[in-house]
Amino acid sequence: MTGKPILEKLSILADAAKYDASCASSGSVKRDSTETKGIGSTEGMGICHSYAPDGRCISLLKILLTNFCIYDCRFCINRASSNVPRARFNPQEVVRLTLDFYKRNYIEGLFLSSGIIRSEDYTMEQLVEVARILREEHHFQGYIHLKTIAGADPGLIALAGLYADRLSTNVELPTEAGLQSFAPEKKPETIRKTMASVRVGVDDANEAAKGRLLKKAKPPRFAPAGQSSQMIVGADGSRDDDILATATNLYSGYRLRRVYYSAYSPIPDASIDLPPVRPPLMREHRLYQADWLLRFYGFQRAEIMEGASDGMLDLHIDPKLAWALMRRDIFPVDINRAPRELLLRVPGLGTRAVDRIVAVRRTGKLRIGDLAKLTASVKKVLPFIVTPDWQPGSLTDSASLRARFAPPAEQLSLAL
Amino acid sequence: MREVVLARPGDFAEWRDAARGLLGGGVAPEHVSWRSVEEGASLFGDDAPPASGGTVSLPRELLVMADRVICHRDAGVPARLYRIIWRAAQDRQLLARTTDADIDWLRGTDKAIRRDIHKMHAFVRFRRLGEDAGRESFVAWFEPSHRILRLTAPFFQRRFYGMDWAIVTPDARAIWRDETLGYGPGGTKDEVPDCDIVEDQWRTYYGAIFNPARVKIDAMRSEMPKKYWKNLPEAQDIAPLLAGAAARVERMRATAVSLANPQTEKWRTRVPEELALTDDIDTLDDLARAMGGCTRCPLHCDATQAVAGEGPEAARIMLVGEQPGDREDLEGRPFVGPAGQVLNEVLEEAGLDRSRLFLTNAVKHFKFEPRGKRRLHQNPTTGEIDICRWWLDKERALVKPDLIVTLGGSALRGVTGKSMSIASMRGAVHELGGGTKLVATIHPSFLLRLPDRARADLERAAFVADLARVRELAA
Structure with a gap:
């Protein structure tokens, strides 16, 4: 499986990663390569280096380490029972691609995720290893977003937080019932626990930074761009109200920087019980607008729902x-x-x-x-x-x- | 009419020096004509250097904007900028008047320049020239809308310190070599190689990350206008990707769902284990694991995790609180938040060793109301306390404490199954049956909520006294 040419692997593993909406490279600390004399910088504001014809920004090299997966989440292109071609990068190949792309100014950095192979811990170790090589061996100062594998050992999450700017754990479906029927291996409690450990890591690092005696002594940073999550819209029967309720809990409980809403979009070799429909892009758009109202306009969820009917936002007006x-x-x-x-x-x-x-x-x-x-x-x-x-x-x-x-x-x- | 001839269009220092002189000399904007060398100087102007008068202070924000706006290609910019600083010297509020025509123009033009800068940061594409003694060198051709090279080069310096690079534009070039940034004359596209070995990989990535089911051409073009496409290697793929998109989606829809991958069962090495809520729970660890799967009431839906009791199974004293708080919910341990801090201090004063106590709560999941970035504690209902009593009873059965201390009303309800006031129970030792004693006192969070300092001190002393009595009882 490592015998596949790099272009083929890249094609498979980028295709497998595109259903994750996040491509943000913003919100991290300011740093550059002047001291390390290497390459890389983050300046707070993210940069979209290109746009695909789907209107989405391309800021990061967004790929999976592998699309082999022992889980069988029915909405996912990479589920165990899917017949999509499989591939696997080794950590060095990802490092090489990231640096090659970065030096040509194609990207702000790397967003690395993975199918679950062997175990949650093993998978997380592999992701962390890529980030470690970039940071420690190449002194890479660009942006790194790592997927945290729900259920991985908190020690590995802590290590990931040292190397990454942002961590994310996807909730995928807003209700427990939805997860139970569509993603039997995923447990909402495990996902929440993982997000809780990221928040504790961020809080502790902030406390340490505040409490230090010497301004010069830099405390170790922990995921300075915080954490984010994603919910799929339209794959199961969840209403907008359920989705926003879950989002509200995520923002208040785990201080998420962003919750992404991803309209369920047809995938190759789809599971039979999923809607073979067009992605509900307008619904996705309305959810983002509601999310903004929650975060920047002082709205409570109940107020937003005053303008909704049956728990669904009005598609015709904002x-x-x-x-x-x-x-x-x-x-x-x-x-x-x-x-x-x-x-x-x-x-x-x-x-x-x-x-x-x-x-x-x-x-x-x-x-x-x-x-x-x-x-x-x-x-x-x-x-x-x-x-x-x-x-x-x-x-x-x-x-x-x-x-x-x-x-x-x-x-x-x-x-x- | 005073004529100012600018030799270096887009150069802030040159414009600033001229403007400073004019402003100091009290020359009104309507008496100045600004020309660039390219346009040719007028025959009739008086181009003697204007006399400099006193210094005029201007808002820093205005100068920062002028530094950017002067890069705009519009020939009228130097004159209009001078008019604005002339007005700003007399009106300190000018910049805040965003509905003023000049200020509206200034902010709009500044925005255009900042956008141009941002797009240059984004769309420069380097091509590799080679490598010398381990140091790689790259070069890029770029055509910005305005004369912004000097405003963007420092960004590339900060980002690409460890390699040599040059950016060539029609107006000027920036060169980073030997850890020094320099500028030179403009050039042409021919100076830059017409391909790079990594471009195939980049274009493959661009094609694979595109989702054909959600084509949004306008969104792409508003953020990546067509004028940039000619220098973006991936842009040549836009048309073919769009042309094939509909067919790709149709294929996904039309293809009948295939049989499951034959490897599925081999890969899915683990099937989800169901957590049985059975009675054969023999240890506190088993109990905690079973509690993790509790769905007896809806509180589990929003809380992070069930927080089981903590302490030695042989503990003789059990402390029961109300429910986990924000911090307890995140860490999965009881009494680690602000109320836990208070409890630790009070326990120490009372002479009780926390590590020898069993600490738990009447309700195992955190009940809260989300409010922005916080979760506000909500009291559990008696119904929730009673449902969760199942777990508390299991903990009591395993630990078999001699003495149970209830902290607050919810704990009292959880332990006794009855709603009673703390005041009526406090100060005495009660029998719970089976030889277990009960002492009722307040919850430490009560002390945190008291605004009156003197009252808080009194209540705290009473709390310490209650716990000191517990120590004596257990001795």
Whole structure:
């Protein structure tokens, strides 16, 4: 199996990795290669070095170490019972590819995952070994994202945290029942325990950094870009409410930087009980919008669900607008006086627009003509705000307000 | 009319020196004409160096932006920038007036430059030239929209310190060699090799990471505009990948699901073991393992793990708390969070050795309400306490303590099965049957919640006294 040419292995093991949505290379510490005289840097902001025709950013070399797997998760292209071609890299091959790509400025670093071979511990050891070689033998300062294998020994997770910028453990399905029927080998408790040990590692490293006596003495870092996770949308019967409930628990319990939502997309040699449908991209998009509301707009999950029906977000309009239409009693708000928290609730105003409004209204009254310089979606904002020269009047309570924003039904298929 | 001729377009220092002189000399923007050498100087201008007056202080943020914006190719930029600093010298609030036309232009132009810089960081593609004494050298051809090479080269220096490299653009080139960054004149694409041995691997990767089931061409083009494609080796594959996408998806759908891989059973060496909730639990380890699979109430859905009791099986004293908190839930051990800290201190003052006690909780899973980045503790219901009593009873049966100390009301309910106030039970020793004694006291987290310092000190002393009494009883 190691006899396959490198191009063939790369093709198999990148194809096998593409269902993981994360490609982020942001949020880590600032560091570069000036001191080590090697290569690599991370500067906080991630860089997308290319874009595939699926619109997704290519920031990292995202591959599996191997797609052999002893698990049989039915939504997964790499499940044991699938007939996809199999391949396996040895750690040196991954190191070589990473460095070759990095030196040509194709990538920010490596995102390495793997099928489970032999045992969780053995698999995790292999992932850690690749990161160790990159960091210790090549003094590589670029970004490393390692998948943590749920159930692996906490000692291995601790080691992974020393080398990696980010760790991630995928929840895959939001409910226990979903996991039980689709991924019998995965246990939600094992996944949560693994994420808990990552959070404890991050917390302890932060404590150590705060408590040190000498500013110069650098404490060992631990996954400075934190941890993330992914849920598959549309493979099982979970509702958006279940998905957001799980996301809320992950953010609050394990301080995740990101939860990714990945529309279930047909895979080669699919299991018979999975929907052979188009990936629900609009649903995925709405979940991301709701996720943003949770993290940056001060919304609680229950509020977002006010604009939903049967636990499913409205596909035709965004979740903030859906909420606002249910809570028209709050609107219109005076853009020159409303507190930041209230401005964040106005449909069409993003966090950046709100920051600008708060800053610029200190220098004088905002009028309707100024809005176009502050936000791109003036039309959406109008029914919900008041300025000295604008009153929405009956527009705010108009029965046809939803129709103003909801696209004609057939347009939905364009989004797919 | 004053005429300023800029010899080096995009050079911040040259513009800054000229602007400083004009500003110091009180020359209003409408009396200055800015030209670059390329455009040819006017015949009628007065191009004598302007007299410098006093220094004018400008916001640092403005100068940082001007440093970037001057790289813009629009010929009107030096003049407009001068007008802005002229206005900023008189109006300290100017930069905050984001709805002002000049400031709107400035921020918009700055954003365009920053985007151009970011895209250059992303889309430069090096090709390998060779290797000398173990040091590799690379070169890239790039065509930025604006004159931003000097703003991007330091990034490449920080990132690629350990190799030699050059980036050639139509306007200028940056060269990193012998650990020194230098600049030179612009060049042409011919100076750069037309392939690199690793490009095949990169293009293979690009093709394999693309998911044909979710084509989104607009999203790709807005982030990777077509103007960059000619210098990106992977871009030549976009059209063929798109052309084949629909057929690939159709094939995935149409192919009947094949028989399972014949190796499946051999690979799946382990089938998931079911954790039996049987009565044949003989040790605390067995008990903890069985507890890990507990689904007797919905609390297991959100908590990380069941937190079993901890301590020697031969312990004579058992301390029962309410439920694990945030930290206990993460670590899987009882009393390791803030309340556990208080308990440790109080135990020490009371003369009790924690390592000889058995510590556990009435409820084994953490009950909480997620709120942003925190989990807020919620009291368990009597129903939850009663369901979880099954586990507490098992722990009591295995440890067989002489004395049980309940910390707080939930623990009292868990041990006795009845709801009683701590106040009514406190201060006395009760019989639980089977020779086991019960002492009821407060939960240490109660002390953490008291805002009044004096009251907290009193309550703490009473807590220490309760535990000191426990020590005497057990002696």
